[in-house]
Amino acid sequence: MSRYDLLIKGGTVVLPYHGEISADLAVSEGKVAAIAHDIAVAEADEVVDARGKVVLPGAVDAHFHLGIYRDLATDAFEETRSSLVGGATTVLSYFRTGSHYLDRTGSYEEIFPEVLEAVSGRSWTDYGFHLAPMTVDQIAEIPFLVAEYGVTSFKYYMFYKGFDLAANSRDARAFTMGDEYDLGHLYLILEQVARVQDAHPGLRLSLSLHCEQSELMRVFIDRVRSQGDPQTLRAYHEGRPPLTERVAIGEATTLANHTGTSVNLLHLSSREAIEAVVLAREVNGAADMRAETTLHHLCLDHDSLDAAGGLGGKVNPPIRTRADGEALWQRAADGTIDWVASDHACCMEAEKGERLWPARPGFGGTALLYPVLFSEGHLKRGLSLARIAELASANPAKAYNLWGRKGSLAVGFDADLTVVDPELAQTVTPELCLSGQDHSPFEGVDLTGWPVTTVVGGQVRFRDGAVVGEPSGRYARRA
Secondary structure (H helix, E strand, C coil), X not given: CCCEEEEEEEEEEEECCCEEEEEEEEEXXXXXXXXXXXXXXXXXXXXXXXXXXXXXXCEEEEEECCCCCCCHHHHHHHHHHHHHHCCEEEEEEEEECECXXXXXXXXXXXHXXXXXXXXXXXXXXXXXXXXXXXXXXXXXXXXXHHHHHCCXXXXXXXXXXXXXXXXXXXXXXXXXXXXXXXXXXXXXXXXXXXXXXXXXXXCCCEEEEEXXXXXHHHHHHHHHHHCCCCCCHHHHHHHCCXXXXXXHHHHHHHHHHHHCCEEEECCXXXXXXXXHHHHHHHHHCCCCEEEEEEHHHHHCXXXXXXXXXXXXXXXXXXXXXHHHHHHHHHHHHHCCCCEXXXXXXXXXXXXXXXXXXXXXCCECCHHHHHHHHHHHHHHCXXXXXXXXXXXXXXXXXXXXXXXCCECCCCCCCECXXXXXXXXXXXXXXXXXXXXXXXCCCCCCCEEEXXXXXXXXXXXXXXXXXXXXXXXXXCECCCC
């Protein structure tokens, strides 16, 4: 009988906050069991040859949208399969009541078990959920959700007080199917999260914030539409400019500092947004404010996408300029940005259409998480491999109460990892991503450094471009 179930042999093992070591990594019963310079092949039931390759902790893709536009069970199967391509082994998906998802409202005590049942047995990665309290009654459910389901992160969408998801309608109340969804509602959530935090000192309870200011959006969208109503991604950017992010960040962080609530500032898209975060941290001192950006805001720009044609790149917040992307890269390198996520939301090309405002926002990107960070971050901009592992895995694991299980390759952590070939160059296509989505705004982008093996819970689930076995992802209770 072998000592280990799996051996990753001869690779460069990356440890967040520490660095790189040339070592073998052994797995037993789903956990990292040993890291040593030479572990005999005979000691393992299965061996992965990692010579010349980089071994990274499985990414924690902390911003995901399972089932937003499609059947939840189908999305869980196809889109977490896509995660394996990018080296992600855990996804944390947002869910809310109202339009899209299950297209209904009600109690999370009733609805959330249905969500878990739909995903159970269909996810290739481990998974968890952030929940959005859309009604006052749902705010009251936060203590129950923490205690019963281990949900420790919640969400508020600042622009929903004035618009629907596509910014095509101002009947926000019909869209949210909820109560008055204003700053008062945000304040009530912040108070409740802070109150429950006091009862759980060992956890980090947090509220994630989509920061765009809807009253300013109204002004700028009306202005764009009155000037010929251009059907371009540049027009979408101009209708929801960085100023709306900057003002919303100021509003939200002021309230969060007053209540003492930990917050996560999501998908920061612009230089103005990240500088607003820097200012908020300075003004609010010890307040816990963590910053996220996305692959597409780092790498894509609206002019290039408009030149290629189509509305496939419509997303909230909008794709900005190349200069904004470079500013975000600089802040990812210097530690201002805490993590990078995909904001993956499978959206078919037909749902984009040819008209800007009705087009559904969002697209998939989870398959590109480590490839983008490795190619654009490490090879092109010199970010260390340890920093890449922090951005993709360790920092989101710490923020969302997964550290100790996820985010590192240290002994005792879950054996979630990916083996990256640093010389493998591929051009992005929808087919390569193994998603249900039929297009990608990244299509045609050349990236170097792709996962060739992804391991979830000690089991190889992706090898050389194809999935292996059956979905075995588990619900990640975080309390």
